Amino acid sequence: MSDLYARHRAVTPDWLALYYEDPIEITHGEGRHVWDASGRRYLDFFGGILTTMTAHALPEVTKAVSEQAGRIIHSSTLYLNRPMVELAERIAQLSGIPNARVFFTTSGTEANDTALLLATAYRRSNTILAMRNSYHGRSFSAVGITGNRGWSPTSLSPLQTLYVHGGVRTRGPFAHLSDAEFIAACVEDLKDLLGHTRPPAALIAEPIQGVGGFTSPPDGLYAAFRDVLREHGILWIADEVQTGWGRTGDHFWGWQAHGRSGPPDIVTFAKGIGNGMSVGGVVARAEIMNCLDSNSISTFGGTQVTMAAGLANLTYLLEHDLQGNARRVGGLLIERLRAVTAQLPGVREVRGRGLMIGVELAKPGTDEADPRAAAAVLEAAREGGLLVGKGGGHNTSALRIAPPLSLTVAEAEEGAAILEHALHNAC
Structure with a gap:
């Protein structure tokens, strides 16, 4: 357990959620990427819960x-x-x-x-x-x-x-x-x-x-x-x-x-x-x-x-017409995710619009939510260098994907490839 994690647990409520078995400290960002305290870079597909809408460290802002x-x-x-x-x-x-x-x-x-x-x-x-x-x-x-x-x-x-x-x-x-x-x-x-x-x-x-x-x-x-x-x-x-x-x-x-x-x-x-x-x-x-x-x-x-x-x-x-970019790049990302998950029995649905995409996981052959798989994919995606969120009304079994609206096609492809690998490993 890191020193900062131990200090966090000592002074904050037990119900204050943290992602990951080994939580990370994000120290800085640029564009669609962030870095943790160890210097590792991640492609950010969650934007601080949809708050970093345009880009990290956007010079104009x-x-x-x-x-x-x-x-x-x-x-x-x-x-x-x-x-x-x-x-x-x-x-x-x-x-x-x-x-x-x-x-x-x-x-x-x-x-x-x-x-x-x-x-x-x-x-x-x-x-x-x-x-x-x-x-x-x-x-x-x-x-x-x-x-x-x-x-x-x-x-x-x-x-x-x-x-x-x-x-x-x-x-x-x-x-x-x-x-x-x-x-x-x-x-x-x-x-x-x-x-x-x-x-x-x-x-x-x-x-x-x-x-x-x-x-x-x-x-x-x-x-x-x-x-x-x-x-x-x-x-x-x-x-x-x-x-x-x-x-x-x-x-x-x-x-x-x-x-x-x-x-x-x-x-x-x-x-x-x-x-x-x-x-x-x-x-x-x-x-x-x-x-x-x-x-x-x-x-x-x-x-x-x-x-x-x-x-x-x-x-x-x-x-910069980021709405149009969300439509174009988001449409490509949704179709790419649907293609790579089509043969995965643990993926119940890929849904969304623009750069607001959900991937719902369920126990294979059923409609029963699979929060264990969602947590495993979250961890595997992080290991691959991608940050995503999770949610859902059925035991938090959906991955939430919401990158900054300036996401490029190349970054969408990179993120989809990391997520495909994570899904194959965890589902």
Whole structure:
């Protein structure tokens, strides 16, 4: 056991997860690569849980942070803040929400917490609809609406949560149906649920479930849900903490795959926008954002140095069409992974969109989750020089692949080859 690992265990909670039997300390990065304390280089296919969205040590972002830090780092929201206003203007325009207002936080958890506060205050209801297998953060209210048992340490909650079918296409009672039949069945289930409860405040949903293993419904499900929600005045909150900013390739926001009924009422974001800096936030229609009738501030949300990072990162992403790169390189990577896993009985499914890819493992010949195999592949990939994540609602049996959006074709091929070797060795 390394000295740092022993010190970590002595002062941090037992429930603070670490990857690998022999955990690594990442000391620096560049592009799509990181180095550990022993000097070993890894191709990074997880980006600090989808936060390093463009590249490690991106010069444009590090320069913006350094220059802003040399002027002022922080003043709180009690004072005018030019970088915060400039980033809010750009996000409001990109959100697609009419007459949008933006509130910045320090994390996706806090963003979802704020969205829940807004929705329940606006609707005067503490009932929330959430998706099974979902994850929305680690605060008390976010845990209360998380539909993934592995990430929900308590059933206590200030909210009444009702869980809806649809977040996982290939499991559950509707898995055998066609896409159109699946959507219809989930809609009927939602209608039936609403017939037995007082009108909820909102439905909160990840367009692609992140911690749940990068699962998603057929395109159009949330648009069909929206039609039902509107009949009851129920808000739609899109949790874009992991799907936003072009990661899915086909769309800038994940909700746009379900967008025939227009944008959500509220969108939450975080992770990639700061390229590693702590940035989260909420976008909502003005009438919803302004519904609170008491004072509020954010001490660290929207601080100048993180806003400078977000502005530089967003500019780089748009000017270099990283959404298009995610679509092109991600499409190649998904097809490559499907090809190399086609004959592996322990691989149940390769799924995803853009550079957000899940590889679900199961015990050969069954649909039973295989967390042991997932852990073994994680270790074998690391030995091969590749870092990936894991997740899933069925005992953490899915590998999560989400490289920086500037990933090259050569790096995608290299990562796929390492993962192929790891899968053959571990499954």
